[in-house]
Amino acid sequence: MPSARFRTRRRYRRTAALAAVVTMATALAACSGDSGPEATDHPVVVASTDVWASVAQAVAGENADVSALFDTPGGDPHEFEPTTSDTAEVLDANVIVMNGGHYDAYMESAANEAEGKKVVALPGHEGHDHDHDHDHEAGGTGHGDSEGHSHAEEHAFYDFAVVADTADDIAGALAEVAPVHADAYRANAKRFRADVDNLRGRLATLRDAHPDTRVAATEPLATGLLNAAGIKDVAPAGFSAAIEEGQSPSAADRAAFEDLLRGRKVSALIYNVQAVDPATEAILSVADANRVPIVNFTETLPKGVDDYVAWQSSQIAQLGRALGRG
Structure with a gap:
């Protein structure tokens, strides 16, 4: 993955980053009338962080180019401030993957101006193209239930049921963009879900022990x-x-x-x-x-x-x- 443009600075409230990206995205859209993803059988996927990029990569396999805006080990993703070129990548992506819940507000804002398929892990947000009604195991809530899922818990990548459902969302979005690889995307998502289910099984073992x-x-x-x-x-x-x-x-x-x-x-x-x-x-x-x-x-x-x-x-x-x- 290409490295993210990350500049270390003190923590700031996310509303500041949100305003900056809205302005940036609007300017880019105004200056680039032809901005947007091109039809392709090898889609470009841009994720907000390397965690979601890794999920997208597991689904895409060799049939897409996947990158992350933020991929700095040890850095604080809350402090990431995208550049103009970062936002341009989002506008040109065929598929855009983000956490949602204002965890990655910079991506939520940039994606508002983008034409690519949008996949949002947390439900109840505009741009969430693929709604679900999957149920968690005992103690969880449905992925598609905006009432049941706590928006205060914004770290969706630590909820394995949500992660597996999001992988399915990514497969669906990629299949729409590049139908020739639809079967491969869905097979990869199925394998990924099986691996995640194994993780969930290990957590159940910890619970019992x-x-x-x-x-x-x-x-x-x-x-x-x-x-x-x-x-x-x-x-x-x-x-x-x-x-x-x-x-x-x-x-x-x-x-x-x-x-x-x-x-x-x-x-x-x-x-x-x-x-x-x-x-x-x-x-x-x-x-x-x-x-x-x-x-x-x-x-x-x-x-x-x-x-x-x-x-x-x-x-x-x-x-x-x-x-x-x-």
Whole structure:
């Protein structure tokens, strides 16, 4: 995949990025009357992040070119600000893949001006071309149910049922663009779903082996995964919300979080290594000092990894080892 144009800067509210992309996309559309995807049997797919690009690649195989706007290991995708050329790539793409839920607002805005097929993982948003009525397993909600799916949980790529359904969406979009490869796209999506189902099976095994497990997460990143494993995140809600918004948690929330760790009231600390500030670093230090197992989760693919299933498989293994020690 081509590298993303990422510039490190302090966290800013996503509304600022949203406004910038709206202006950029409008200008591009005005200047390029012939902008838009060309008919082809080898589609161009542009995803917002490398995670969704990896899902698209699993479906497309050799029958499409797939790239991501953001693919910087260790970087914070919330801080990504696309360039004019990034937005031009979106406008020229045959298929556009995004998380939705304002997680990747820059892509949502650029896609509003685009003519390519749009695939949005989270339901209930304009541009979601492929609605579903699939049901999750016990404890979940239907992918197509905008009432049932919590929009507060924006990290759709940690909800394996949603990811598998989105792969089907991508196959459908690609099949419309390049019908000659429709069977291959759908077969790839079917294989991908089987691999994801295996991941879900491993989470069920964790749930059975470690019932009533409590952990504390610095940010509500892997909520979908933890729920599927029957694991309850008991971190102070105010702490998690502050970290997610790029703010400093209150002293009371920090003290409550530290009390969970010092008293070993949780089996593990779930640490988002891409949302780090002095407050999370202090929590990490307390966990380490009190021998609370630490599970490092990422928001995008780690360096050297380009396969969604391999990425999540590794994280599930890490979680299992931590619970065995906790």
